[in-house]
Amino acid sequence: MSAVAFERVTLGYGGRRVLADVSFSIPQGAFVGLLGANGAGKTTMLRAILGLVGPASGAISVLGRPPTRGNPTIGYMPQARRALPHPGISGIDFVLTAAGGHRWGWPVATAAEKEAAWKALEEVGAADLARRPLAELSGGERQRILIAQALIGDPKLLLLDEPLISLDAAHQRVIIDLVHEVAERLGIAVLFCSHEINPLMRAVDRVLYLGNGKAAIGSVDEVINGPVLSRLYGTPITVMRVAGRIFVMADDIELEGAAHVHDV
Template identity: 60%
Template sequence: MSAVSLAGVSVGYRQRQVLADVSLEIGQGLFIGVLGPNGAGKTTLMRTILGLQAVDRGSVRVLGQPARRGNPAVGYIPQLRSHAAHLRLCGWDFVASACRGHRWGLPLLDAAAQREVGWALDTVGAGSLARRPLSELSGGERQRLLLAQALLGRPRLLLLDEPLISLDPHHQRGVVELVSRIQRDFGITVLFSAHELNPLLSAIDQVLYLGRGQAALGTVDEVITRPVLSRLYGSPIEVVRMRDRIFVMSGEVEVEKEAHCHDV
């Protein structure tokens, strides 16, 4: 059974087709880097897997069942999170606010739920952040709390939409290493979207690259090639490898360094 299966999936917005007849199978227990140019559909794909976005055609199955809203087997960190820094909550309350599906408002937690919050905080190494206000935390520390939220209920599939945004290289490395450890320790399937490949290279099993409504899934060596990326970008692309880094170039421009914007 695949973690995620798309069969002939097409999704569009306002006369613009974001995904066009995409079919793919993502195996269980893999760390998948989801990449692609701005507007390629990375967020759309995750919302489709979550059952938040209806498809125009095709079918989506998650862990053998049709995609649906509120699937407890799927954890999710969305892309828009700037408000978190301004909430008047400590770390514990922020994580607890998502317990049992409550995103905002603090539920009354029984002993089992309190243990679950404690487990999630410990799993991401955020026990020391439990009593600190969000406003005093760094971006990397807040990212640990968001990951703890996503782990409540112990999901089998974890969707992380651009978790490296606004983090410096040190904190980016820390987040990738943390997610990779959790993925290995618990056998979770991870879809980790980013606008640059290099921070993920040490962790990913496969790349899912999106572009022009199409998708390519495979190992780095299979997908990050001139023919595949030229097809997905719709223009000539060169792939330059230097030591342990890969640069995706259009002429003299590194396309993955372009200013990031949302695809929805």
């Protein structure tokens, strides 16, 4: 059974078509980097997997079933919020909002919800952060809390939307290694959305690259090369490898050199 499968899927958002006749399959347990320029459809694809956006045509399968809203087998970490829900909310209370759906804090949380929240925090090594206010945590510490929230309910598929934004290189490595280790230990498939491949090189099994309404999936070498990316971008692309890093160039401009924002 595939973790995610798209069969000739066309997706649109806000009256604009972002993916056209796209097919691919992600096996269970795979760690996949979801890549593509701003507007390529990365976030729209995640929303479709979550059942929040329906395909205009084609079929989507998530762990053997059609996408549904609130699927407990999916853990989702949205792109980091610029503003916290409340400056004084603690890590444990924030994680509990996922355990109880809409609940906040200890007074209304059940024993089972508290147990699930602590288990998730322990999975990512963040139990010592649980009582501290989110506003006092560093970017990397806050990302651990967000990942813990996504692990509530023992999901089989983890969707991470740009978790590396605003982190320096050292903290990026920590978060990637953390997600990779947790996913391997728990047997979870990961779709890790990022604006560039280099931070993910050590972790990914394959990449899913979106561009110009199309998609390509395979190993890093199979996908991130001049011919494949030229087809996706619809313009000549040069891929350079220097000192173990990959640079995707169009007319001497590095396409992956700056962080992208949400597609939608």
